[in-house]
Amino acid sequence: MTRNLIGKTCFSLFVWFLPLSLFCQNGINPYHYSIQKKVLCSKGAVVSAHALASKTGVAILKQGGNAIDAAIATQLALAVVYPGAGNIGGGGFLVAHLSAGTNIALDFREKAPALATRDMYLDKAGNPLLSLSQNGPLASGVPGTVAGLFASLKYARLPFSKLIQPAIDLAEKGFTLTEAEADAFNKNREAFLKYNSIPPAFVKDSGWKAGDTLVQKDLAKTLKLIRDQGQKGFYEGETARLITEEMQRGKGIISQDDLKNYKARERTPALFDYKKYTILTMPLPSSGGVVLQQMMKMAEDQPLKSFGFQSVKAVHLMTEIERLAYADRAKYLGDADYFKVPVKTLVSYPYLNQRMSLYNPEKAGNSKDIQGGTISPVSEETTHIDVYDKDGNAVSVTTTLNGSFGCKVVVAGAGFLLNNEMDDFSVKPGVPNMYGAVGAEANAIAPGKRMLSSMTPTIVLNKNRPYLVVGTPGGTTITTSVFQTLMNILEFDMNADDAVNKPKFHHQWLPDQLFVEAAFPAAVSEQLKKMGYTLKQREQIGRTEVIRILPGGQIEAVGDSRGEDTAEGY
Ligand code: GLY
Numbered sequence: 253m254t255r256n257l258i259g260k261t262c263f264s265l266f267v268w269f270l271p272l273s274l275f276c277q278n279g280i281n282p283y284h285y286s287i288q289k290k291v292l293c294s295k296g297a298v299v300s301a302h303a304l305a306s307k308t309g310v311a312i313l314k315q316g317g318n319a320i321d322a323a324i325a326t327q328l329a330l331a332v333v334y335p336g337a338g339n340i341g342g343g344g345f346l347v348a349h350l351s352a353g354t355n356i357a358l359d360f361r362e363k364a365p366a367l368a369t370r371d372m373y374l375d376k377a378g379n380p381l382l383s384l385s386q387n388g389p390l391a392s393g394v395p396g397t398v399a400g401l402f403a404s405l406k407y408a409r410l411p412f413s414k415l416i417q418p419a420i421d422l423a424e425k426g427f428t429l430t431e432a433e434a435d436a437f438n439k440n441r442e443a444f445l446k447y448n449s450i451p452p453a454f455v456k457d458s459g460w461k462a463g464d465t466l467v468q469k470d471l472a473k474t475l476k477l478i479r480d481q482g483q484k485g486f487y488e489g490e491t492a493r494l495i496t497e498e499m500q501r502g503k504g505i506i507s508q509d510d511l512k513n514y515k516a517r518e519r520t521p522a523l524f525d526y527k528k529y530t531i532l533t534m535p536l537p538s539s540g541g542v543v544l545q546q547m548m549k550m551a552e553d554q555p556l557k558s559f560g561f562q563s564v565k566a567v568h569l570m571t572e573i574e575r576l577a578y579a580d581r582a583k584y585l586g587d588a589d590y591f592k593v594p595v596k597t598l599v600s601y602p603y604l605n606q607r608m609s610l611y612n613p614e615k616a617g618n619s620k621d622i623q624g625g626t627i628s629p630v631s632e633e634t635t636h637i638d639v640y641d642k643d644g645n646a647v648s649v650t651t652t653l654n655g656s657f658g659c660k661v662v663v664a665g666a667g668f669l670l671n672n673e674m675d676d677f678s679v680k681p682g683v684p685n686m687y688g689a690v691g692a693e694a695n696a697i698a699p700g701k702r703m704l705s706s707m708t709p710t711i712v713l714n715k716n717r718p719y720l721v722v723g724t725p726g727g728t729t730i731t732t733s734v735f736q737t738l739m740n741i742l743e744f745d746m747n748a749d750d751a752v753n754k755p756k757f758h759h760q761w762l763p764d765q766l767f768v769e770a771a772f773p774a775a776v777s778e779q780l781k782k783m784g785y786t787l788k789q790r791e792q793i794g795r796t797e798v799i800r801i802l803p804g805g806q807i808e809a810v811g812d813s814r815g816e817d818t819a820e821g822y
Contacts, residue, residue, distance in 0.1 A: 278307075278308065278312075279311060280304060280311060282426070283428045284428070285303045287303050287816050288819055289810065289811050289813055289818070290749055290810050291807075291821040292807070292808055292821075294805065294806060295313070295642040296319070296322070296641040297310070297807045297809035297821035297822075298326055298638070298809075298819075298820050298821070299637070299638045299797035300635070300817065301635045301811075301815060302333045302816065303818035304329060305338070305637075306819065308326055308329040308419075308422075309323070309639060310822055315414070317408070317410045317414075318407075318408065318409050318643060318645050319639040319641040319645035320407040320639075321409055321410045321415055322647075323637055323639045324404060324412075325419070327397070327651060328401070329418055330635060330651075331397075331668065332419050332423045334635060335454065335657065336656045336657050337651070338651070339671065340395065340398050340475075340486065341392070341658065341663065341668045341669050342362065342653040342658060342669075342670075343360050343651065343671065343673060344396070344397060344649060344707060345357070345359055345361065345534040345540075345705070345707050345709055346647060346650075347647075347648050348645065348711070349645070349646045349718050350645050351643045351644035356407065357520065357534055358404055358516060358518055359396075359400075359516060359517040359518075359519050360397055360399050360401075361538070362673040362702070363393055363396070364393060364394075364674065364677070364699055364700060364701050364702075364703070365393070365394055365505045365510045365699065366507065366509065366510055367699065368698070368701075369697065370698065373679040373680075373697075374679065374680055382675070382685075382686070385672070386655060386672050386675045387443070387447060388661060389504025389659065389661050390502070390504050391671075391673075391675060392506060392659050392670040392673070392674065393702075394506055398478060398487065399487070399514055399515060399516040402516075416478060420476060423467075423471040424469065424472035426466055426467035428464070428465055429462060430462055432816060433466075433816075434462050435460075436656070436657075438460055440656070440657055440660065441455055441459075443660045447659065447661050448662055449502075450664045452667070453466065453468045453471075454657075454662070469667070470666055471667030472667070473667070474668060477489070477490060478491075490666075492512070493508075494664065494665045494666040495670075496508050497664070498664055519534075521533070521535065522535040522541030522545060524599065526552060526738075527742070529742065530712070530713040531544070531545070532713060533711075534707065534710075535588075537586070537587040538705040539585045539704050540705065540706055540707055540708030540709075540710075542585060542598055542599060543580075544708055544734055546573075546598060546599055546604060547574060547732075547735045548735065548738070549604050550573045550576065550577070551570065551735075554569055556570075556743045557744065561744040562754070562776055564776055564783075567776060567780060568613070568616070570735075570736065570739070571766055571780075572616075572759075574732050574735070574758070574761075575761050576610065576611075576761075577731075581704075582624060582692060584624060584694055585694055586691070586704050587703070590701045610622055614783070615784055616780070616785040618784075619761050619763075620764070633657070634651065634654070634707060634726065634727070634730070635650070635651060635652070636648075636724050636725055638722070638809070639799075640721055640801065644718065646718035646721045646799070647721070648709035648710055648721045649709055650707040650708070650723045650730070652671065652673070652725070653669055654675060654676060654686075655686060657669055659672035673703055674697070676695075677697045677703040678697075679697070687727035687729075689727075691704060706730040707730055708724075709723040710722045710723060718801055720738070720800050721797075722737055723797060724737075724796040724812070726795065728760045729794055732756070732757075732759070733794030737796050747808065748798040749808075753810075753814075755771040756768075757772060758790075766787050767787075767788050767790045768787055769790065769792060769793055770791075795817055797819075807821055
């Protein structure tokens with residue numbers, strides 16, 4: 253049974269004159285589709301940033317695929333229909349809880365190329381050259397997404413060729429653009445022309461408009477190589493050659509060896525208890541698992557519920573918790589394969605209690621006074637997919653190119669965008685990256701190292717069964733958005749829709765500002781200012797996807813209204 257709770261159709265286009273068989277893949281019409289924000293269903297659900305990707309995932313579930321199959325197919329579809337963040341040229345993290353009880357954490361984060369050096373984005377005088385860490389081929393880390401897809405395939409049921417075919421069809425035959433997508437291409441036109449020697453498929457001289465069809469023949473060709481040759485179809489042969497040629501044209505440093513040597517890694521999942529729940533999330537090199545764990549543990553014995561949702565007291569408390577955790581992020585967190593990170597101490601109750609002693613219930617903290625804690629030596633553009641299947645398997649996967657359209661470079665002849673993930677390293681201690689985040693030695697650049705991430709794909713378990721599947725894009729706001737969404741449900745008893753769509757706020761230690769969305773209550777803002785906070789309004793905080801399994805087994809799936817995110821189920 254499927255019931256649209258709102259069925260908010262934001263977009264619908266019709267191409268009546270083409271025979272339906274020409275474009276109907278898996279019963280999905282890529283020229284006529286609608287965006288659905290919520291669904292209540294009983295068998296399985298997929299939420300992602302694009303309607304065609306969510307529909308692809310549900311079609312795979314209906315064909316007998318499990319949640320991992322659906323996550324693979326949805327990711328591949330996003331690489332075609334959501335090129336601003338969906339990707340094969342980026343990287344990400346996946347956590348999953350399989351119905352047999354296994355928990356998985358898969359790291360397919362990009363890596364610094366072998367020729368990367370600590371000061372590669374500094375001029376001779378030591379000044380940061382952020383244009384190089386953010387745009388053009390030198391900004392790109394070695395992509396991890398394709399290795400991640402194949403590393404997750406061992407948990408899937410269907411053949412890979414079946415999972416990638418919808419993406420190939422969408423690239424080859426095209427799909428209809430929404431107004432927001434057309435605008436995004438038009439806004440980035442100059443950058444695409446500046447950073448590409450051959451104009452990519454995203455450039456249209458007359459400008460894009462809603463209803464236009466985007467066809468990506470080169471991308472279809474690359475996807476077919478991956479279908480036919482597996483991981484080697486990306487990391488070796490023709491595609492690797494095209495990537496390295498692109499590097500040579502634009503002074504990038506990714507080599508054929510960097511590509512051939514890339515490996516996704518299975519990590520020990522970050523698992524911790526919050527009251528009666530177990531939280532399953534991503535460990536380093538994503539900061540998400542450590543920071544979320546710190547924040548939830550600092551919140552756990554506080555009277556948040558009695559303070560009330562977005563009361564001044566609750567926002568003040570949660571902001572100070574965010575400040576403390578992000579100060580530690582800047583000081584201590586980086587790729588633990590390269591730098592000794594004191595994770596155990598950072599998430600321990602004695603340490604966190606000591607940190608909470610800095611919290612003054614009457615007054616805003618000050619990031620000059622609050623530094624990362626002392627430990628004795630002994631530690632925005634991204635996209636998220638939630639999937640839940642009829643057998644109780646749950647997958648939460650966040651992938652990224654980093655900035656919107658990554659480094660803006662489309663590999664000529666291969667049709668996919670490269671990431672600008674090198675900017676997630678700390679290019680110099682104290683110099684903010686594109687998200688305003690600062691870092692230190694732990695996150696300095698080194699060859700082969702993975703840059704620190706904020707991605708926080710998360711699953712909440714109740715009695716070892718999935719209760720919530722959660723995640724979001726949003727750079728450094730990712731972990732605070734997941735934290736607030738979880739608190740909204742676990743403490744403030746909200747349904748998934750409210751938990752996702754109520755206004756959010758964000759503090760990341762530096763800059764010492766409390767960011768709030770436009771709809772954040774003005775009266776609360778005024779009182780927070782009186783307590784000493786500097787407030788800054790920002791456009792949106794996160795685009796959170798939630799699947800919630802209700803008592804009795806009904807599935808409530810919600811896509812964030814901040815974007816064109818779509819929840820599908822059956
Ligand atoms: N590039 C955003 C992140 O990994 O946090």
